[in-house]
Amino acid sequence: MEFIKPKNKKAEKVDWLISEKVREIIKNYAEYCEYTESEVVELYLEKLLDDEGFIQWVNSAKNNKGMVSKMGLEEKMEEQKLS
Known part of the structure; x- marks a missing residue:
């Protein structure tokens, strides 16, 4: 059994500039996965550690x-x- 991990530990608002295309991708992917846009970005960017x-x-x-x-x-x- 894998235990649930807490969300957004020490979450902080950031001021990044991203293109309209990327915003649209994140928005739609979040809707598809039923995650928030922030969760999609966080989960995806953690893959950089691979x-x-x-x-x-x-x-x-x-x-x-x-x-x-x-x-x-x-x-x-x-x-x-x-x-």
């Missing part, structure tokens, strides 16, 4: 402990050290 090149870059960055902690990458960093 990019091994990005993880390697974070791992090699100076003073990366803050980045690793804020992005919840502690486990991924341990896995990379073991491989």
Whole structure:
């Protein structure tokens, strides 16, 4: 059984500029999935953490402990050290 995780921990309003096309995609995809637009963006962007090149870059960055902690990458960093 997988337990339910809390939504929007420390959620913060951001001021990004995105194209009309992307806004329309997010709006319609959210309607299709029955999620909010914010949930769609958050779920999709978290997939960036599957990019091994990005993880390697974070791992090699100076003073990366803050980045690793804020992005919840502690486990991924341990896995990379073991491989």
